[in-house]
Amino acid sequence: MSRPPSRSSPVSVFAQRSARAGQARARSQQAAQRPSISGVAQQAGVSVATVSRVLNGHENVRPATRDKVLAAIDASGYRVNELARNLRTAESRLLLTMVPDFGNPFYAEIVRGIDSVARQHGYFMLLCDTGADPGRERSYFDMLRRRRADGAICLDPATIQQALGDASHALPWVACCEFDPSVGVPYAGIDNYQAAGDAVRHLLARGHRRIGLINSDVDYLYARLRQQGYLDALSDAGITPDPRWRMNLNSLDYEAGAAAAAMLTQQADAPSAIFAVSDTLAIGVIHGLRSVGKRVPDDVAVAGFDDISLAAQIDPPLTTIAQPMRELGETAARLLLQRLANPQAEVPGVLLPHRLVIRRST
Known part of the structure; x- marks a missing residue:
């Protein structure tokens, strides 16, 4: 025989209601104890509106004030309700960083610079490996x-221009390192023509007249500019560049540089110095020369481009053109935030200074 359903006693019902009320009070107290935007403003000594502008990445906040607000946010543990804000503003707070080759260490410090500025302004960064493929872009x-x-x-x-054509102008993006001023998209980069000329003039000053060039694919503007800087520096020195001294590669990795160097040394009148348009190529060149019994710089001098961290660690340490990699990333991120804050504004391109770092490979 089944038992009739039991009924809760008045005491147990009262206990359940009291427990639920206690839980509600606890949740309310926890919410009250959570850091608030007004608490951050009070701690930083600014208005709630100023804190909001910092969180939303607006540029009309003095750097010292922004630093004070960010310090107060960190100290208080305040966290933005991203879901609620995104629904309210139709923003994702997500910035994409598109890198063509994760294996190239040149990009690492640039990405750190982008991420640093993004986080300061309340954005997340998503790192995208495009493989220089238009479909993935x-x-x-x-x-x-x-x-x-x-x-x-x-x-x-x-690759973006190839993938999107004229439609790319309507989308909020900026170029970093590789750029084309005629496209009309904000950019952060260096003067590749002048930088390459500086490297070649250094080799000329060392007494070299037969200077080889190991270049990237000339479909890239930076490769064309570095090649022209090389050619003009030789011409200005009264040297007619020999086409046999130039090699264009579709890879920037170490193995490609090593193979190219071995081929250049097989010439009857081989170069006494080699300028490679990236440090990864130049490091490969040093290994390639060593593999065929050539000493650097005694037999062949080598100069690179970028100043990645490994450049100072190899034997011999590499003479190279130093790009301000971290600053390039930070500048590109700030340009993008300017474009997002005011889509109608004309955001300029920025050229940052490079420098020649002389080490023992030349």
Whole structure:
């Protein structure tokens, strides 16, 4: 025989209601104890509106004030309700960084610079490996079209132009390192023509007349500019560049540099110095020369480009053109935030200074 359903006693019902009320009070107290935007403002000695501008990445906040607000946010543990804000503002607070080759250490410090500025302004950064493939670039830009991301920084804009054509102008992105001023997209980079000329003039000053060039694919603007800087520096010194001294590669990795160096040394009148347009190529060149019994710099001098961390560690340490990698990333991120804050504004391109770092490879 089944038992009739039991009924809760008045005492147990009262206990359950009291427990629920206690839980509600505890949740209310926890919410009251959570850091608030007004608490951050009070701690930083600014208005709530100023804290809001810092959190939303607006540029009209003095750097010292922004630093004070960010310090107060860190100290208080305040966290923005990202979901609520995104629904309210139709923002994702996500920035894409498109890198063509994760294996190239040149990009690492640039990415750190981008991420640093993004976090300071309340954004997250998503690192995208494009492999210099137009289809993959297009799929990432679809995230911008669908508002899954707010903006993008691209380190391979030539591929973007190939993937998107004229449609790329309507999307919020900036170029970093590789750029084309005629495209009309904000950029952060260096003067590649002048930098390459500086490297070649250094080799000329060391007494070299037969200077080889190991270059990237001339479909890239930076490769064309560095090549022209090389050619003009030789011409200005009264040297007619020998086409046999130049090699264009479709790879920037160590193995490609080593193979190219071995081929250059097989010539009857081989170069006594080699300028490579990236440090990864130049480091490969040093290994390639060593493999065929050539000493650096006694037999062949070598200069590179970028000043990645490994450049100072190899034997012999590499003479190179130093790019301000961290600053390039930070500048590109700030340009993108300016574009997002005011889509109608004319955001300029920025050229940062390079410098020649002389080490024992020349």
